[in-house]
Amino acid sequence: MKCKVIYFGLIAEKLAFDSEEIVIETDIFDKSNLELSFKKRHIQLTEMTFKTAVDGVLTNKIDTENQSQIKEIAILPPFAGG
């Protein structure tokens, strides 16, 4: 299953792109630990702090029962509002 991933702020800058499509059914993608999966996917993220959100809700994992309905995963660097 392909899934859109969107990157923000410092992370998009480090990667030099702000979105991509990924396949989440692979051996290297751990659906129970999104942070670790993306750190493995992109070496630039290894030392970075970020949160992950699935369809706009903060979470570090994918609910495998509903994974076919996922629209996007967001990779969010530290917040700086206010």
Add this chain to the structure above:
Amino acid sequence: MERKEIKNCFKIGAISSVFIGESIAKHQHKKNIGAHQIFLGQVRADILGEKEVQAIEYSSYEEMANSEFDKIREEAFSKFDLICMHIYHSIGVVKAGEICLFVFVSSKHRKTAQQAIEFLVEEIKLKVPIFGKEIFADNSHTWKVNN
């Protein structure tokens, strides 16, 4: 069932003093209000190394941010006896000295409004996915992180 419309809390650029003043004036006809409390976040000209911040360029995961603003609003209304609540955050470039966050609550009594504003500002800083690029005079930049 009717789907609830999520309000857009973002304003492009700085939040003007005129907008803030007009927001206050609009509440004069609500005569059950006894206290307004306002928080204004202002872009600070921090010195980082030897460089001074000239502006912050705000970006956001806007769909999630507006949803988070909505949840925070709902929680504040459930926790505090408020009559009105308004939240606006800038998106795009805001120069040092300009306003980037405007939180405005109204209640019958001052303590309620004071407690609500403290809650709202802390929740916004913690939960809303907004990112800030601090821009220096030489056009270099760094990324702001909330403490």
